[in-house]
Amino acid sequence: MxxxxxxxxxxxxxxxxxxxxxxxxxxxxxxxxxxxxxxxxxxxFSGSVDTREPExxxxxxxxxxxxxxxxxxxxxxxxxxxDEDLTAxxxxxxxxxxxxxxxxxxxxxxxxxxxxxxxxxxxxxxxxxxxxxxxxxxxxxxxxxxxxxxxxxxxxxxxxxxxxxxxxxxxxxxxxxxxxxxxxxxxxxxxxxxxxxxxxxxxxxxxxxxxxxxxxxxxxxxxxxxxxxxxxxxxxxxxxxxxxxxxxxxxxxxxxxxxxxxxxxxxxxxxxxxxxxxxxxxxxxxxxxxxxxxxxxxxxxxxxxxxxxxxxxxxxxxxxxxxxxxxxxxxxxxxxxxxxxxxxxxxxxxxxxxxxxxxxxxxxxxxxxxxxxxxxxxxxxxxxxxxxxxxxxxxxxxxxxxxxxxxxxxxxxxxxxxxxxxxxxxxxxxxxxxxxxxxxxxxxxxxxxxxxxxxIRQCAPVQVPEGIDQNFMHFDCVNLKDEPNKRFNYFTTEILPAVMKSAVQSTNTAIFISSSFDFIRIQNHFRKMGYSFTVLSEYSSNQDISRARQAFFTGKKAFLLISERFHFYRRYKIRGIRNLIFYGAPDHPQFYTELLSFPFLDEDVEASDVTCRVLYSRYDWFRMERIAGTKGAAQLIKQT
CATH class of the missing domain: 3.40.50.300 (P-loop containing nucleotide triphosphate hydrolases)
Known part of the structure; x- marks a missing residue:
């Protein structure tokens, strides 16, 4: 020293x-x-000896x-x-x-x-x-x-x-x-x-x-x-x-x-x-x-x-x-x-x-x-x-x-x-x-x-609507510092192109993003690519939220980007979702369940009409454990 x-x-x-x-x-x-x-x-009586005005x-x-x-x-x-027994x-x-x-x-x-x-x-x-x-x-x-x-x-x-x-x-x-x-x-x-x-x-x-x-x-x-x-x-x-x-x-x-x-x-x-x-x-x-x-x-x-x-x-x-x-x-x-x-x-x-x-x-x-x-x-x-x-x-x-x-x-x-x-x-x-x-x-x-x-606790899988096919998609990453870039590259080169090729999945798609940094990054990418999208973030005003929800529900906007902080602070129920992409699993496991229940707010929606993708790496252990359960997450992480 x-x-x-x-x-x-x-x-x-x-x-x-x-x-x-x-x-x-x-x-x-x-x-x-x-x-x-x-x-x-x-x-x-706790040891302070201050004789002056506190700073x-x-x-x-x-x-x-x-x-x-x-x-x-x-x-x-x-x-x-x-009043005290001071000998004690x-x-x-x-x-x-x-x-x-x-x-x-x-x-x-x-x-x-x-x-x-x-x-x-x-x-x-x-x-x-x-x-x-x-x-x-x-x-x-x-x-x-x-x-x-x-x-x-x-x-x-x-x-x-x-x-x-x-x-x-x-x-x-x-x-x-x-x-x-x-x-x-x-x-x-x-x-x-x-x-x-x-x-x-x-x-x-x-x-x-x-x-x-x-x-x-x-x-x-x-x-x-x-x-x-x-x-x-x-x-x-x-x-x-x-x-x-x-x-x-x-x-x-x-x-x-x-x-x-x-x-x-x-x-x-x-x-x-x-x-x-x-x-x-x-x-x-x-x-x-x-x-x-x-x-x-x-x-x-x-x-x-x-x-x-x-x-x-x-x-x-x-x-x-x-x-x-x-x-x-x-x-x-x-x-x-x-x-x-x-x-x-x-x-x-x-x-x-x-x-x-x-x-x-x-x-x-x-x-x-x-x-x-x-x-x-x-x-x-x-x-x-x-x-x-x-x-x-x-x-x-x-x-x-x-x-x-x-x-x-x-x-x-x-x-x-x-x-x-x-x-x-x-x-x-x-x-x-x-x-x-x-x-x-x-x-x-x-x-x-x-x-x-x-x-320590053992986690059980969260309950989701019966019949929904959950597709957990892992990407390789061996260095934590490279993880944000690896995630972004996999999403933009593997997941998004496949989504855009599908007539069904290229509309009514909500993308849930946990990190504020990633949220801004994806938003900029969508703007650069000219995609039809709207956003719900923790900084959205009530008027912005109303407009975004309406545009997405009526189909005027094909994609809806949702930040986890927005859902944490607002907890709105969002209609019009048919496809869900989790850019990263949410920290709050109940958010996963809630978002998967939103498609069924609309009438005549069957579980087979809903798609769900979850992007994850080996560094998402805590989040995946709360969603897939301790045993399920262990199996998923082994795949990476």
Missing amino acids: DKANSPKTRLLTLLNVSAAKSTKRKRIFDEQSPRKLNKRREVS VSSQEEEPEVQTEESQPTDGEGDEEAE VEDTKDPYEQHFGAESSALSEAAKEAADAKEWTNSVVTHRKLGAVALSLPSGSSSPDWPGDWSSALLDRLKEPFHERQKKLRQEQRELQDDVLSTLSTYRDIYDPRTSLDIAPHTREAIALHALNHVSKKRRRVLKNNERLAHANKAGTPLPENVQDQGFTRPSVLILLPFRSSALKWLDALTAHTPSPHWQVENQARFRREFGLPEGVVDKLASAEPGTYPQDHVETFKGNVDDNFRVGIKLTRKSVRLFSEFYGSDIILASPLGLRMSIEKEKNSDFLSSIEMLVVDQIDALTMQNWEHVQFVFSHLNQLPKESHDTDFSRIKPWYLDGNAAYLRQTVLLSAYETPETRSLYNVQLKNVAGKLRT
């Missing part, structure tokens, strides 16, 4: 710059000022309901310690202490090297409701056994209300939550690409509970050490040395979501574990106003007759579907404060787009330097947005900060100072299905030395 760019060199630079910039900074342990231990404006704020800049400028430090004011944080068997303690038992040079080299020991195990799981451990890891004992790891103040909520659930739902929590308690990474609509709310509630437990334990540790330092300073005894309990900045949990409606669901899941009268949710009315639908607006999806829209479409798009948002959440002993400044927050709810715009505007992502738990929910929806935003956020996680933010470096955990935070961060990835992008994220970006696991 280049010495100039090593974590130690950058950290020393940061310390030097911080010392030069701060001329008004008070000594952390002033013997004459026992009440000014770790002094800063922002009340904090990056949440999207809305409306003033807080309560002013915090003059509030005292961690453990004072509304954060006093008497000394439990060295606590999974939190084992993994995130100052001397993490999971972190070792051998485990780090194995994670960097992608040298994982893999095994397949089965665990109740989670089913088959691929468990990956780096060599040299001393992580705890799986599954863990989540009940003993949960704080009593969170355990009791959760058990009361579980009593209202069915047995299989309780077991699912228990299994998720037992896995989370080991602080391993989790990748679940089979998060269906029926299990998503229960999984979300379990993860929210784990996140709250994590933040609360971090607070308890800081309060305990504040108390020890205050007593030592007052008694004039030597200050304790083992007080490393913080990161560079306060935020420790980041939850990435596609829509504001998703953030509303996560807020409900988080506050379900913080019931009143012991907890108060501040600025909740504002949150619901800005993250819900405007007053007087009727949600056509939620109010439509059952069956009008597919259920997955209703659950995804009902409510506020704005994809540009970020909001900080601060937890205190008695409240959940929404719209807190990022550097004064414990949890950040954000969309990848909203977070990226904030980082690029402020040219600073230091608030992501100490993220210890990352949740990425509804990844299937995020892939239909802009995947580069997700990659951008991941590239800014757990980096050494550019500024000190008046941090008390004597309180920072050693592995933060060594630049090892990424090796301990727990990441949870949730999706309805798997894509190469999400698998790459799991394989490349997740380096948790405690290990990581991925749920």
Whole structure:
């Protein structure tokens, strides 16, 4: 590694710059000022030591309901310690202490090297409701056994209300939550690409509970050490040395979501574990106003007759579907404060787009330097947005900060100072299905030395109208970089010429295209060749959509190009289709079934009147598995 760019060199630079910039900074342990231990404006129990106005704020800049400028430090004011059994944080068997303690038992040079080299020991195990799981451990890891004992790891103040909520659930739902929590308690990474609509709310509630437990334990540790330092300073005894309990900045949990409606669901899941009268949710009315639908607006999806829209479409798009948002959440002993400044927050709810715009505007992502738990929910929806935003956020996680933010470096955990935070961060990835992008994220970006696991499922073939002949057409490709060009060449030299020679197939033909890049490429080719066609894309206006559908149905246009994103966002039923060509199999398997059912919207259409071609290569495994089933896809891929 280049010495100039090593974590130690950058950290020393940061310390030097911080010392030069701060001329008004008070000594952390002033013997004459026992009440000014770790002094800063922002009340904090998770390790933040910011004394200035934050550089990056949440999207809305409306003033807080309560002013915090003059509030005292961690453990004072509304954060006093008497409500907690602070001796409990000394439990060295606590999974939190084992993994995130100052001397993490999971972190070792051998485990780090194995994670960097992608040298994982893999095994397949089965665990109740989670089913088959691929468990990956780096060599040299001393992580705890799986599954863990989540009940003993949960704080009593969170355990009791959760058990009361579980009593209202069915047995299989309780077991699912228990299994998720037992896995989370080991602080391993989790990748679940089979998060269906029926299990998503229960999984979300379990993860929210784990996140709250994590933040609360971090607070308890800081309060305990504040108390020890205050007593030592007052008694004039030597200050304790083992007080490393913080990161560079306060935020420790980041939850990435596609829509504001998703953030509303996560807020409900988080506050379900913080019931009143012991907890108060501040600025909740504002949150619901800005993250819900405007007053007087009727949600056509939620109010439509059952069956009008597919259920997955209703659950995804009902409510506020704005994809540009970020909001900080601060937890205190008695409240959940929404719209807190990022550097004064414990949890950040954000969309990848909203977070990226904030980082690029402020040219600073230091608030992501100490993220210890990352949740990425509804990844299937995020892939239909802009995947580069997700990659951008991941590239800014757990980096050494550019500024000190008046941090008390004597309180920072050693592995933060060594630049090892990424090796301990727990990441949870949730999706309805798997894509190469999400698998790459799991394989490349997740380096948790405690290990990581991925749920496995066997797919059955999707149901299509009986009698339709499905023609799966493979093309040879041995290099992933050549795949787009190989696909385009095969389509334009083999499939299209055959279609144009047929009087039946050269009209009423819909071409479904998954990739936006391929969609533009095919559109340009059709325009160049002078074919009669129209398009339905995610950028089509309502007027454009109406014209395109009418022109295709009446036969004025022979071809209809449909992008997968258009169908994802709009979910229109399209009439006039007799021939279907899938330039690539759709990511969403139900789209395949829906499109094959559209020809039968017209009267007197027989299955023999419908043709279907699916173009694929060996790199389409995930998509083909969801359509043809695991066994069927294996046979098809072998042909390549």
